[in-house]
Amino acid sequence: MQKIAQGLKRRNKTIGFVPTMGALHEGHLSLIRQANKENDIIVVSIFVNPIQFGPREDFSCYPRPLKEDRALCLKQKVDLLFYPTANQMYKMGFKTYVEVKDLSNVLCGVKRKGHFRGVATVVCKLFNIVQPDSAYFGQKDAQQAIIIQRMVKDLNIPIRIRLMPTVRQRNGLALSSRNLYLDKQERQDALCLSEALKRAKNLIKSGERNCQIIIKKLRELIESKKTARLEYVSIVDLENLKPMKKIKDKCLIALAVCIGKTRLIDNMVVKPD
Amino acid sequence: MQKIAQGLKRRNKTIGFVPTMGALHEGHLSLIRQANKENDIIVVSIFVNPIQFGPREDFSCYPRPLKEDRALCLKQKVDLLFYPTANQMYKMGFKTYVEVKDLSNVLCGVKRKGHFRGVATVVCKLFNIVQPDSAYFGQKDAQQAIIIQRMVKDLNIPIRIRLMPTVRQRNGLALSSRNLYLDKQERQDALCLSEALKRAKNLIKSGERNCQIIIKKLRELIESKKTARLEYVSIVDLENLKPMKKIKDKCLIALAVCIGKTRLIDNMVVKPD
Numbered sequence A, B: 001m002q003k004i005a006q007g008l009k010r011r012n013k014t015i016g017f018v019p020t021m022g023a024l025h026e027g028h029l030s031l032i033r034q035a036n037k038e039n040d041i042i043v044v045s046i047f048v049n050p051i052q053f054g055p056r057e058d059f060s061c062y063p064r065p066l067k068e069d070r071a072l073c074l075k076q077k078v079d080l081l082f083y084p085t086a087n088q089m090y091k092m093g094f095k096t097y098v099e100v101k102d103l104s105n106v107l108c109g110v111k112r113k114g115h116f117r118g119v120a121t122v123v124c125k126l127f128n129i130v131q132p133d134s135a136y137f138g139q140k141d142a143q144q145a146i147i148i149q150r151m152v153k154d155l156n157i158p159i160r161i162r163l164m165p166t167v168r169q170r171n172g173l174a175l176s177s178r179n180l181y182l183d184k185q186e187r188q189d190a191l192c193l194s195e196a197l198k199r200a201k202n203l204i205k206s207g208e209r210n211c212q213i214i215i216k217k218l219r220e221l222i223e224s225k226k227t228a229r230l231e232y233v234s235i236v237d238l239e240n241l242k243p244m245k246k247i248k249d250k251c252l253i254a255l256a257v258c259i260g261k262t263r264l265i266d267n268m269v270v271k272p273d
Helices: A002-010 A026-038 A066-075 A115-130 A139-154 A177-181 A184-189 A191-205 A211-223 B002-010 B026-038 B066-075 B115-130 B139-154 B177-181 B184-189 B191-205 B211-223
Strands: A015-020 A041-046 A080-082 A096-100 A134-138 A160-164 A228-237 A251-259 A262-270 B015-020 B041-046 B080-082 B096-100 B134-138 B160-164 B228-237 B251-259 B262-270
Touching: A002 A015, A002 A115, A015 A026, A015 A115, A026 A041, A026 A134, A026 A160, A041 A066, A041 A115, A066 A080, A080 A115, A096 A115, A096 A139, A096 B139, A115 A139, A134 A139, A139 A160, A139 A251, A139 A262, A139 B096, A177 A262, A184 A191, A191 A211, A191 A228, A191 A251, A191 A262, A211 A228, A211 A251, B002 B015, B002 B115, B015 B026, B015 B115, B026 B041, B026 B134, B026 B160, B041 B066, B041 B115, B066 B080, B080 B115, B096 B115, B096 B139, B115 B139, B134 B139, B139 B160, B139 B251, B139 B262, B177 B262, B184 B191, B191 B211, B191 B228, B191 B251, B191 B262, B211 B228, B211 B251
Parallel strands: A015 A041, A015 A134, A041 A080, A134 A160, B015 B041, B015 B134, B041 B080, B134 B160
Antiparallel strands: A096 B096, A228 A251, A251 A262, B228 B251, B251 B262
16 A cells, blocks of 8 residues: 555655545545545545554444445545555554543543554554545544644644544434444434534523533433433533633533443534624 | 655655754764765754753753754755754644653663653654655664664654664774763773673673673673763663573663763674674
């Protein structure tokens, strides 16, 4: 892949890159379509990255429908599908990690220790292999996107990060490969994530600025669902992910909820007025 | 610098890169000459990297003879001299570090906590800025070179690392910018580093294979010098830097000695037979 990329660069082709863990859905496809608009060559990677999963997380059962993913990529005119094995990515004696301090141990990083170190490391590796001009990420994984933007700036990586809106079902549920785990009741209860965000938006629209009060109301909404267990709901600064007390500027409202055994996340960027 | 490098790459020029902290001596010049033999364009960076110095180390008094360094680079036909400021390299909100585990907390890393994290991070940044085909390092900083080689492999950085022999004075003293700190008596005592390595080589040549015995003899040699205080002397595996008990394969003999207030290092790779 790296040799192909270097050959393309030598011929002055622009490369658009969509890194994924596969189980592609309309969210991924929206990234691929955007990449297609802006680049000569589109590369999609599919790699379920072992070092970003904790020991009790769903690495082994994470969906891997490679055949369907490949068909979707073909249909979207993806030029190159890169799907390395874990042994190819992490050879004997691997010891190097990229760590984005402060941003990695909050929000999802509280429960998922080491997760964002794994994400930053694999994305840095993939960037070096694929050598894209632009790389496409979804707003759905807001913390991941903020960490990658920080890494790219800090390490002087010459890649433009393009952040695309979360794609949702008509009922509001943010698309996620993990939605595949949900049964019927859970699919119903999973709507509480986007409902909570909508509620927050309305509270802020009607003048509420106290984050504690907003958070309390969202918590109540989520805890009223039978299969839902709130992991966190936070209102944070968009740059440094630090909790806010009063809503002034743009902020990120982010939450993680376990629906049955499935951990889902969602978020929204809100500007007051 | 990054834009210039990208322009050069587009014109299919090969870039040879010699990252330094300045105070250039014949050791650096040997790297530059080698780079000149193997590349179209030679880039030298001069950057005294604050994040690789501990709070009680010599960051502020490290020599910075930029004018002389520039003249030496001109004489060696260096095409580009890159000398950013600390504020340009570490902007507000910098949070990203590259860490090479296991290799960074041994040998020099025991006393110099965070040193090799600082080295790996700045070298990763410089590689992204300068985009060289080949980068040149001295064997004198053996642990640094091993860590950078590991980082380049692990992060799939498409750069060839060229490791060049230590340049020495005729009396054996390895060239170092820190030799400038030594007074006359200290310059004499500083010879104990290379003498100890020679002694080790001879011991191994004459059949000694027990590392503990070799280390004991080197320690005695160094401790006999008035201004010398041994920090460590170790015989380790060349790949993973783990201490060896018996000399079998190729190994690295490395030592750090304080001569007065000046900390010096030296090393030798030894093959038995």
